[in-house]
Amino acid sequence: xxxxxxGETRWLTxxxxxxxxxxxxxxxxxxxxxxxxxxxxxxxxxxxxxLLVQLSRAPRRRKRMTAxxxxxxxxxxxxxxxxxxxxKNGWVRREDCPSxxxxxxxxxxxxxxxxxxxxxxGHVAAVRQVMFSRLTPxxxxxLGEIMQVxxxxxxxxxxxxxxxWLR
Amino acid sequence: xxxxxxGETRWLTxxxxxxxxxxxxxxxxxxxxxxxxxxxxxxxxxxxxxLLVQLSRAPRRRKRMTAxxxxxxxxxxxxxxxxxxxxKNGWVRREDCPSxxxxxxxxxxxxxxxxxxxxxxGHVAAVRQVMFSRLTPxxxxxLGEIMQVxxxxxxxxxxxxxxxWLR
DNA sequence: TCCATCTAGTTCAACTTTCAAGGAAAGGTC
DNA sequence: GACCTTTCCTTGAAAGTTGAACTAGATGGA
Numbered sequence: 393x394x395x396x397x398x399g400e401t402r403w404l405t406x407x408x409x410x411x412x413x414x415x416x417x418x419x420x421x422x423x424x425x426x427x428x429x430x431x432x433x434x435x436x437x438x439x440x441x442x443l444l445v446q447l448s449r450a451p452r453r454r455k456r457m458t459a460x461x462x463x464x465x466x467x468x469x470x471x472x473x474x475x476x477x478x479x480k481n482g483w484v485r486r487e488d489c490p491s492x493x494x495x496x497x498x499x500x501x502x503x504x505x506x507x508x509x510x511x512x513x514g515h516v517a518a519v520r521q522v523m524f525s526r527l528t529p530x531x532x533x534x535l536g537e538i539m540q541v542x543x544x545x546x547x548x549x550x551x552x553x554x555x556x557w558l559r
Numbered sequence: 560x561x562x563x564x565x566g567e568t569r570w571l572t573x574x575x576x577x578x579x580x581x582x583x584x585x586x587x588x589x590x591x592x593x594x595x596x597x598x599x600x601x602x603x604x605x606x607x608x609x610l611l612v613q614l615s616r617a618p619r620r621r622k623r624m625t626a627x628x629x630x631x632x633x634x635x636x637x638x639x640x641x642x643x644x645x646x647k648n649g650w651v652r653r654e655d656c657p658s659x660x661x662x663x664x665x666x667x668x669x670x671x672x673x674x675x676x677x678x679x680x681g682h683v684a685a686v687r688q689v690m691f692s693r694l695t696p697x698x699x700x701x702l703g704e705i706m707q708v709x710x711x712x713x714x715x716x717x718x719x720x721x722x723x724w725l726r
Numbered sequence: 727t728c729c730a731t732c733t734a735g736t737t738c739a740a741c742t743t744t745c746a747a748g749g750a751a752a753g754g755t756c
Numbered sequence: 757g758a759c760c761t762t763t764c765c766t767t768g769a770a771a772g773t774t775g776a777a778c779t780a781g782a783t784g785g786a
Contacts, residue, residue: 411703418710536578543585
């Protein structure tokens with residue numbers, strides 16, 4: 393299976409296949425590693441940690457549910473469950489949105505902030521260890537560009553950008 | 560928060576943070592996209608598809624459970640559940656290993672092979688669309704190298720490779 | 727105002743993943 | 757052979773995710 397079109401299907405070249413496998417391999421290992429690290433050191437999966445980070449950066453450490461879901465790239469359903477769990481831990485609480493009675497704000501509690509502050513150094517160290525400590529500055533720059541290009545092609549806006557009927 | 564060590568913790572530089580966010584963003588969007596694509600077109604999540612692919616490439620389209628779990632980078636427990644589901648679909652069956660009575664082979668059925676053959680073109684097209692169609696040949700090569708380096712650092716063997724007491 | 731429609735968020739059921747526990751066979755070692 | 761340890765795989769319960777259905781409130785006309 394090499395580079396040329398076979399019938400209707402344009403298969404991947406050998407190099408592309410190899411890159412794709414390396415990609416899957418590396419991303420799987422990394423996600424597993426970080427998930428376990430955070431579960432052990434912070435008592436939550438990576439995605440939940442990301443939610444706390446989002447809230448910690450938001451003005452007044454709170455954010456509308458929909459905005460939080462959008463920024464964390466998860467569904468609103470998943471976020472509802474996640475916030476319910478984080479609320480049970482006392483790390484987040486819900487608050488009615490004053491301007492829209494349908495709305496809820498997720499608010500990072502002081503306790504949540506402390507958990508974040510305590511676990512951040514270990515997490516950063518893990519990220520550095522699995523990724524940045526192994527790459528040259530040139531590779532880091534290149535990886536950044538590559539990921540931006542890929543993400544750009546998958547953005548809600550961007551996804552439509554090259555549909556012909558949108559010009 | 561810039562580049563210098565703060566107290567004990569060596570935080571990420573601004574560039575590293577930016578790259579890390581792009582990385583998380585892009586990989587999340589890609590995985591979601593491909594998961595949905597496969598769920599829709601093949602009736603299974605990406606990881607299950609990967610199991611069928613592994614089996615299709617194995618001699619006699621069968622593989623020991625442990626080997627399959629290792630190659631697919633998942634736990635044996637997860638694999639047991641997954642194979643149970645695929646077995647219910649008729650795409651895989653289990654078979655006792657003749658040489659080791661503890662062992663099981665997962666065997667790709669003809670029906671499983673057909674599902675794979677039918678869904679592969681769409682999946683390849685999706686992979687090409689989200690990744691390869693957006694990258695220059697140079698970027699593809701670079702991404703491959705980067706992912707190999709990262710994976711190398713996380714391999715079961717490799718993970719121990721730089722622990723000081725192992726020399 | 728009335729109504730259709732849209733948006734925010736939750737909930738339910740089905741499914742997947744994880745973790746800890748366990749049974750059964752294989753591989754030493756004495 | 758008896759015993760201990762390891763390996764192979766499964767199981768069950770708890771946790772997490774998904775997609776569809778649903779409620780309540782907002783929005784924009786006619």
